[in-house]
Structure formats: C-alpha cells, structure tokens
Amino acid sequence: MKNLYFDTRELDLRATQNFSLPPMLLMENAARGMEVFLKKYFKRGQKVLIVCGSGDNGADGLALARMLCSSFKIFLYLPLSLKSELAKLQMERLSNLKEHFTLLEKCENLSHQDYDIVLDCLFGVGLKGDLNKELLNLLKVLNNLKAIKISCDVPSGIKSCGTPQNLDGKPLAFLADYTLCMGAFKLSLFSDLAKDFVGKIKCLSLGIPRKIYETHSSFKLLEKKDFKPPIRTKNLCNKGSFGHLATFVGENSNAPILATSAAFKIGSGLCTLIHKTPLQFPLELMQNQNLPKNTTAMLIGMGLGKEENSKNIQDTLKILKANLHLPVVLDADIFYHKDFKEILQNAKYPILTPHIKEFSHLLTLINIQTNLQEILENKIHFAQTFLQNFPHCILVLKGANTLIVTKENIFINPLGNNSLAKGGSGDVLAGLISGLLAQGYSPINASIQGVLAHALSAKNFTKKYANFSLTPLDLISQIRYL
Numbered sequence: 368m369k370n371l372y373f374d375t376r377e378l379d380l381r382a383t384q385n386f387s388l389p390p391m392l393l394m395e396n397a398a399r400g401m402e403v404f405l406k407k408y409f410k411r412g413q414k415v416l417i418v419c420g421s422g423d424n425g426a427d428g429l430a431l432a433r434m435l436c437s438s439f440k441i442f443l444y445l446p447l448s449l450k451s452e453l454a455k456l457q458m459e460r461l462s463n464l465k466e467h468f469t470l471l472e473k474c475e476n477l478s479h480q481d482y483d484i485v486l487d488c489l490f491g492v493g494l495k496g497d498l499n500k501e502l503l504n505l506l507k508v509l510n511n512l513k514a515i516k517i518s519c520d521v522p523s524g525i526k527s528c529g530t531p532q533n534l535d536g537k538p539l540a541f542l543a544d545y546t547l548c549m550g551a552f553k554l555s556l557f558s559d560l561a562k563d564f565v566g567k568i569k570c571l572s573l574g575i576p577r578k579i580y581e582t583h584s585s586f587k588l589l590e591k592k593d594f595k596p597p598i599r600t601k602n603l604c605n606k607g608s609f610g611h612l613a614t615f616v617g618e619n620s621n622a623p624i625l626a627t628s629a630a631f632k633i634g635s636g637l638c639t640l641i642h643k644t645p646l647q648f649p650l651e652l653m654q655n656q657n658l659p660k661n662t663t664a665m666l667i668g669m670g671l672g673k674e675e676n677s678k679n680i681q682d683t684l685k686i687l688k689a690n691l692h693l694p695v696v697l698d699a700d701i702f703y704h705k706d707f708k709e710i711l712q713n714a715k716y717p718i719l720t721p722h723i724k725e726f727s728h729l730l731t732l733i734n735i736q737t738n739l740q741e742i743l744e745n746k747i748h749f750a751q752t753f754l755q756n757f758p759h760c761i762l763v764l765k766g767a768n769t770l771i772v773t774k775e776n777i778f779i780n781p782l783g784n785n786s787l788a789k790g791g792s793g794d795v796l797a798g799l800i801s802g803l804l805a806q807g808y809s810p811i812n813a814s815i816q817g818v819l820a821h822a823l824s825a826k827n828f829t830k831k832y833a834n835f836s837l838t839p840l841d842l843i844s845q846i847r848y849l
Contacts, residue, residue, distance in 0.1 A: 368593050369570075371554045371586035371779065374492055374527065378551060378582065382575055393573050394423065394453060397549040398430035400571030401519065404547060405484070406438060409515075413483035415439045416471075418509065420489040420523070421447040422454060427519050427549070428488025429457035432468060439484075441468035444477060446489075446505055474505055482514040487541040489523035492553050498524065503534050510542045518543040521553055522564045529558025530744045540564040547571050554586055557779045559743055559767040568781075589780045594819040596849050597634040597806055609636030610663040610805030613655075614798075615683050616642035617671030617700065624648050625839050626669055626698075626794040630802025632846045633820060637661075638802075641686065643679060658686055664805035665690065668698030669794045675705060684710070691715060694810060696801040698793070699725065708732050711757060716810045720763045720797045729753065746770065747777060761810050763800065763818060765793060771814045778815060782822035786829050791839030796821045799846075820849055 372378065382388045405415075417432050419425035425445070432441050449455050461468070471477060487509065489502075498506075506524055509516070524532045524540030531540040543566040546556060550573040556565050573580065601608070612635045614627045623640060628649055631638045639653040639662075640646060646654055658665075667687055672680055684706055687695070694716040701707060702725050711717060711732075721729055723739055723746075730737060730749060733756045742749055743766075750764055750772040758774040771778040800817030808816065824845035828837050 368590060368778075369552055369588040370581050370584040371552050371557065371588050372584055373554045373586075375549070375551050375553060376492065378580055381582065382573070382580060386575065386579070388575065390423075390453060391456075393550075394426060394430055394457075396574035397427050397571065398434055400549070400573070401427070401431050401486075401547055402434040404569070404571065405435065409484060411438045413439055414442065414480065415484045415486060416442045416444065416477065416480070416482045416512070416514070417486040418444045418446070418489055418505075419454075421450040422491065423451050424488050424491035424519055425449065426451060426454035426457045428486060429454060429461050431486070431488070431519075433457070433461045433464060436464050436467035442471055442480060442482065443468050444471040444474075446474065446502065474501075474508060477508055477512065482512060485509055485512055485514045485516045486519065487516065487523050487543065488519040489541070491520045492527060492555065494521070494523075494526050496526075498532055503532060503539060506532070506539055506541055507534070516542060516544050516566070518546045518565075520547070520549050521555060522546060522561070525555055525561050525564060527555055528744065529555040529561045531560055531564060538563075545569060549573060550575075551577075551581055552588055554747075557588065557768050557781055559746065562767045562781075585776045587776060587778045589778055589782065589815065589819060591782065591819075591823065593815065594823060594849070595816060596820075597803065597808075597816075599634075606636040607661060609634055610807060611635070611637040611639065611659055611661050612801055612805040613639050613641055613658050613662045613665050614801070615665070615667040615671065615687065616640050616646065617680055617683065618674070618677070619670035619672070620646050620648070622669035622699070622791065622794045623666075624652070625791050625843070626666060626798030626801070627652055629795040629798030629843050629846070630666070630805065632843050633799050633802040633817075635802040635805045641683070643682070658690055662690070662693060663807070664801050665693055665695040666698070666797060666801040667695065668701035669797060671700035673700050673703050680704075688713070694718075694804045696720060696797050696804065698797040702729055711760065715759070717759070718761045718763060718800060718804070718810050718814055720765065720793065720800065722765045722793060726753075726764055732756075750777065761814050763796075763814050765796070769818050769822075771811070771818060773811060780818045780822055782819065782826060784822075784825055784829060784834065786825050786834040786837040787821070787842075789837060789839065792821075792825075792837075792842060795839050795842050820846060823849060
C-alpha cells in the first residue's frame, strides 16, 4: 500500500528545508532516475524526442537531455519560453553540448523524423486550467507519433484534479505508455478519467529514502501484495467456524445467486438465500424464509426490485430493519427505496457498493443534485462529502479505479480492468465483500480484500482469455486461483 499526494511540491519543499537538499539536487536526481530507466529498458543510439515546458517539469527534461546526449540521439522541442530559473539554468548547461542534440524550431518539424521514444516534460502536477489551441494541437501531434511515449511526473493535459483537457467534446492528454513519478505517487494519476492516458506508472527515487521524504497521507494506493486470502489455518473447525451470510432475494433471483455464490467461493462457511417461495439455485446454497439465528452478515439490494408496494419487498425490509446490528452490504435497488435513509442511519456496520449512477441518487439524500460527468470529475470530493453526512459507513464507489472511502481514509484500487464492464460483475463484488464480512473481517478489511480479490480475479482471467469474454461465472471460477 503506497501513499498518494495531491501535490508533491510540498514534499520537495520539506526536503529542502528539513534535510538541506537544494531543488537543483532533487532535479538532478529526478533526471538521473529517468536516465537509469531509459538505459535499462531501451537500446543505446535510439532517437529520443524530448518536449519541454517552461517550468520545472521542462527543467527536468532539459537535465535529462544533457545526461542522454552521449547514449541516444536527442531531439529537443521547446514550445514555450523558459520561465523558471531552474529551467533557464538547465538550458544554459545543455547549450554547452549543442553539437550533441538537435533543437527543433516548429511543431510541424516534429513529424519529419521517426522517433523511438517521445518524452513529455511539458507540464507537471500543478496544471489547473485549460490549454490553448496551439498546445492542444501539439498534444495531438505527439500522440500521433509512432513511438514509445513517456511522461515525466504527469501526462501533459491532465489537470491536478485528474481531469484531462477537452477538444471537440473528447478528452485529450498526452497518451503515455509509461508515467515516471518523481519521489511519490500523484493522486491525479489515479482518477477514472486519467486511466486511459497514464499507461504503466512507476515511481522514481529522488535520492531520499521514502520513509523520510514522505509524510502522512489519507490517500492510499492499493497493490497486489495487499491482498491477503482467507487461508484456513485451524483444523479443529466446522462450517459454522467461517460465518453465515444471509442474502435477501427480491424480484430477480439471478443477481443474488451470483453474489452468494461468490461469497461461498471466497470462504463463507454457510450461505443462505432469504425468500418466501422455493428457488432454483446451486446445491451448495441454502434457502430460508427467515433470517437464520447464526447469521454473521447480510447482503441486500441486487435484484430486490424498486416497487415500494410489493409485499415481498416490505417483508424483506422488515426483517432487515430488525437486524441492523449485524454487518450488512447494501447494493443496487435498495438505494432507491424510501426507507433507505432510515436503514442507513440505523445500520451499525453498513458497506455501500454503488456505481456512479447509483451514487448520483445517493447524493440526493444530502440534497446534492448533479450529473454523472460532474461526479466523474470530482469523485473524491463527492465521496468525502457523502461520508461527512454518514461517517459510520464505508463507501465502495465502483469505477475504472474503485474507491473505498471511510471518514479517515480513501483507498484507491488501480488493478481493475475493462473486462469487468459486464452485467453481474458488481454483484460478484458485493458477494465477495459480504462473504469476507461473514467470516469476521472488519468492514474496512472486507471491503479492501473484496475489491482486490475482484480485480485480481479479472486480471488473472485476461492473462489467458480475451478481455471481452469475461462473465460473472468466469470471475467466480477465478477466485480459486488467488
């Protein structure tokens, strides 16, 4: 699990003030880190285009150009006048090696060469506004070059909030194959809207141990190694030793069965579907009209239905309300019922698992009316605002990079992939979380481990099979290999 930072310039300033490390030394170390990366993964003598901006991000690129001159064929393009003192100093140093690089004068000249690598050092982490047409056109030109594309710190065009630029109604930023972060991971790289632009993200050292360089952050980046499967170590046990999940079934039984099957596969000892009439379901699952006495967690929402006057739904909600002392996962249709706010306020350990559209409805509970695009552009802000009103909840906000939000922290899972964009995958996620919850996991740990199990199962599937072919049953079958 790694720390994430909205702006690492504060960390740089702290390194300068507390450890007597001047900005120039940090810059040299950043450039040296990029140099090491390039020499490790690419052949000497390849053509490298470095595009530098006017500030310190551009200065990083100029320092790198100086370091690469003897090993690569360097082409340099400066679309903006240099403004920062460090950039001017780095250009002065580089000018002493002018016979070892080619300075390109115009944007049109960029396409006259075939490059092996394009390095984006235009804008760093502090970009807030919209770029002008000339710079947007430059990004388009760079994206069209057939070369490996690498961004320094943040792909140019991605704003500090994680939102790309807009050109003719379409998102635009430098389309990186790799993003090389300097010192620490930036929060903006892990927004849903940035995911298609950042490529593989690597963090380079500034020559300071991470424990010294970094400070506390409430934003955490989940990693594969954070997943801890519910391995059974005790032999003196029985099915009751591993919890009992009760899943409420409504108008549609398919989604609850999928979810409950996932819970059973992730280790819940017993799983019961709560429904008045007989169902067809997998043999390993049980059915009951009432909540079993030994229930350790509940799951409700998927396939429940939105008909307020349905007697089956009213009876179901009555059972739910009487047992809100138990941990519960709330999903899908339950969000739309008129009693939901009461249920949410009275639940002791609620976990909510909405997608963006469902979350837009949840925001109306706190009198926020907004659209899906605005939520995507300000996902963390809206999630934190919701938790301020319901601080006892855990919000698992599904998306390209799923958020797990508590009143203290936000955990971001970057491991999910596009194979999960299928009906039923969200039901499986809710089942995984509730299955772990039933086994005695804390609500936050169940949420983290469930989200990771979900993402890693999809990732394992796509190593062998086409990403478009994943089904919820495929996802469940992959759990055995975690």
